[in-house]
Amino acid sequence: MSYTILKHIHMSAAFLTAALFFLRGSWMVFSPRLLQRRWVKIVPHIIDTVLLVAALLLVYKLFQFGAVLTWVLAKVVGVVVYIVLGTIALKRGRTMPIRIAAFAGGLLTLGYIFAVAFSKSAWPW
Numbered sequence: 001m002s003y004t005i006l007k008h009i010h011m012s013a014a015f016l017t018a019a020l021f022f023l024r025g026s027w028m029v030f031s032p033r034l035l036q037r038r039w040v041k042i043v044p045h046i047i048d049t050v051l052l053v054a055a056l057l058l059v060y061k062l063f064q065f066g067a068v069l070t071w072v073l074a075k076v077v078g079v080v081v082y083i084v085l086g087t088i089a090l091k092r093g094r095t096m097p098i099r100i101a102a103f104a105g106g107l108l109t110l111g112y113i114f115a116v117a118f119s120k121s122a123w124p125w
Helices: 003-030 032-036 038-064 070-092 096-119
Strands: none
Touching: 003 032, 003 038, 003 070, 003 096, 032 038, 070 096
8 A cells, every 4th residue: 555545544534533532522521421322432443443553554664765753753652642631531530620621631632743743843833
């Protein structure tokens, strides 16, 4: 599969992941019962799997060309922070203020990850 196709698959999955996180976070605040729908529990995992597989294939292709990928490490660290904050926001937060703070932090972390991806720099600002 070509680098361009993989990149577009990865970018599409990243935007879908961000959109679903925003939707689920909004539901968590305004309509928590909607989070119990079956598709809401399944679809994000499918999209995240596509995102991860495409990311791994992209990194493999970039290493074949001898690219220096310090910015990829920044994205990986950002993804770990995003996962932790997302879990607190949508599942593990004990109070609504904690969940909302984690949701806001997750959105900010997503912004950082996207900025790193577009700038190819660990310090995109």
